[in-house]
Amino acid sequence: MLTRRTLLAATGGIAAATVARSALAALPEPAYSQGPGTAPPPQPSTGRPFHPVVTLNGWSAPWRMNNGWKEFHLVAEPVVREMAPGMKANLWGYNGQSPGPTIEAVEGDRVRLFVTNKLPEHTTIHWHGQILPSGMDGVGGLSQPQIKPGETYVYEFELKKSGTFMYHPHADEMVQMAMG
Numbered sequence: 001m002l003t004r005r006t007l008l009a010a011t012g013g014i015a016a017a018t019v020a021r022s023a024l025a026a027l028p029e030p031a032y033s034q035g036p037g038t039a040p041p042p043q044p045s046t047g048r049p050f051h052p053v054v055t056l057n058g059w060s061a062p063w064r065m066n067n068g069w070k071e072f073h074l075v076a077e078p079v080v081r082e083m084a085p086g087m088k089a090n091l092w093g094y095n096g097q098s099p100g101p102t103i104e105a106v107e108g109d110r111v112r113l114f115v116t117n118k119l120p121e122h123t124t125i126h127w128h129g130q131i132l133p134s135g136m137d138g139v140g141g142l143s144q145p146q147i148k149p150g151e152t153y154v155y156e157f158e159l160k161k162s163g164t165f166m167y168h169p170h171a172d173e174m175v176q177m178a179m180g
């Protein structure tokens with residue numbers, strides 16, 4: 001039931017012999033944070049109901065429902081975050097900020113997370129603490145191929161646990177986690 005697909009995507013133009021054009025065209029548009037301030041979370045107008053959390057000095061990623069799957073799109077990329085007025089740090093993060101957006105879903109949700117790599121080196125995402133198939137665990141070079149710069153990888157799994165978890169790269173960790 002769970003499938004894994006690697007989408008090869010180049011910035012702008014997209015060409016991949018192994019992936020249907022329709023699948024690439026179906027990528028949800030990634031959302032970007034407008035700044036380091038606290039943003040009100042999106043309300044669950046689609047999918048299962050829940051009370052959204054407010055992420056202090058952060059934001060929550062919007063989603064879309066697609067045939068029962070809750071879809072998110074993360075973009076790993078260099079970002080500039082203002083840590084204090086006038087103090088800017090060059091970090092690596094997701095969707096314009098570091099740390100990345102809060103991703104909210106509830107037990108039983110099937111989530112599909114598109115991860116586009118705009119870093120200057122390969123990356124992955126490890127969904128720390130989640131119970132999921134090994135192939136979705138995000139350990140680059142072991143449970144999945146590294147996501148090369150320019151590629152988009154798709155993670156799909158059903159949420160088995162409630163709680164608060166972090167997600168982080170499991171590729172060149174000493175650099176990537178140090179960078180944010």
Ligand SMILES: [Cu+2]
Binds near residue numbers: 126127128168
């Ligand atoms: Cu971890």
